[in-house]
Amino acid sequence: MRAPLPTRMTPLPTIPRSSLALRRIALLEGLSDQRLDLLAQQCLWHSVEAGTPLLLRADQQGDVFLLVSGRVRVTTYSANGRQVTFRDPEAGEHFGDIAAIDGGPRSADVVTLEPSVLASLDRAAFMALLREEPVVAERVMRRLASLVRQLSERVIDLSTLGVQNRLHAELLRLARATGVEGNQARLEPAPKHAALASQISTNREQVTRELNVLVRSGVLQKDGKALLVADAARLERMVSQVRGDAG
Numbered sequence: 001m002r003a004p005l006p007t008r009m010t011p012l013p014t015i016p017r018s019s020l021a022l023r024r025i026a027l028l029e030g031l032s033d034q035r036l037d038l039l040a041q042q043c044l045w046h047s048v049e050a051g052t053p054l055l056l057r058a059d060q061q062g063d064v065f066l067l068v069s070g071r072v073r074v075t076t077y078s079a080n081g082r083q084v085t086f087r088d089p090e091a092g093e094h095f096g097d098i099a100a101i102d103g104g105p106r107s108a109d110v111v112t113l114e115p116s117v118l119a120s121l122d123r124a125a126f127m128a129l130l131r132e133e134p135v136v137a138e139r140v141m142r143r144l145a146s147l148v149r150q151l152s153e154r155v156i157d158l159s160t161l162g163v164q165n166r167l168h169a170e171l172l173r174l175a176r177a178t179g180v181e182g183n184q185a186r187l188e189p190a191p192k193h194a195a196l197a198s199q200i201s202t203n204r205e206q207v208t209r210e211l212n213v214l215v216r217s218g219v220l221q222k223d224g225k226a227l228l229v230a231d232a233a234r235l236e237r238m239v240s241q242v243r244g245d246a247g
Contacts, residue, residue: 017045021068022119026092027139028066035133043119048112055096055110062103062123064096070116075198076108083198087150088113097140100126157243158201165242166200167210171220172239175229183232190227 019040022028028036043066048054054065057076067089074086074095086108089095099106100123121129130137157166175185193204193211200207214220219235221228229235 017041017043017119021117022066024068024092025066025094027094027136027143030135031133039121039125039129040119042125043121046118046120048116048118050112050114050116052112052116053109054112054118055106055108057107057109058105060105062096062100063120064094064100064123064126065110066094066119066121067091068117068119070118071113072110072116073113074108074110082201084201085195085198096120097126098144099123101140161242163200163202163206164210164213165239166202167196167207168214168235168242169239170196170199171214171229172232172235175232175235180229180232185229185232186223186226187229188226190222190225 017040019033019036022036022039022043028039031039044063054072055061069091071088071090072095073088076084076086078084095110096106098104103123130140157169161169174187174191178185178187193207196211197204197207211220215222219229219231219238221230
């Protein structure tokens, strides 16, 4: 069930500004020292604990967040309280730019998964940055295009694949993100069953059953606090076959 969230975002605690920290943000890579110094002064800086709501769906606030350290979850909830998770941005990424670009309300909730340090840039300053730094504008466009592709693939999966196949696809995505070496990928810590369920729009019990099937078949192995994808090639074939990618 959904954890209670405030009806309005309370001000986040601020910390000293740092242009050096902005060098960790992929969006700003290669910008001049002068530009980074200016951005550092324009930003509000925050250090927050895990479980802190940063953005609320339908809120009209339009700041863009730069994640210096930590990890957050972009998520939302259905009317009956079921959580749907979109992605988990990590240090060096940014979020909140959709509402900043179109001036509309937030499209999802964002909450910290770990203690995090963030810089927030208001909408006017962000739009000025896009106009004045074409390389940043191009990166934003490329990222939005990538998100459209990912969401399109997810809609197709949700519309055409069963729960079992959606879980296979999500595990393959996690394995590729972690890195496959020698036909194996180590997911550490192991993804929580509830988190996987929210990613593929099902319930935790069904995820647990399907994971046990994959363990018994040798595709997965439990290794302490980690989950080992023991046969990534087989998992990839399983996903390709149901998606119609296999020749």
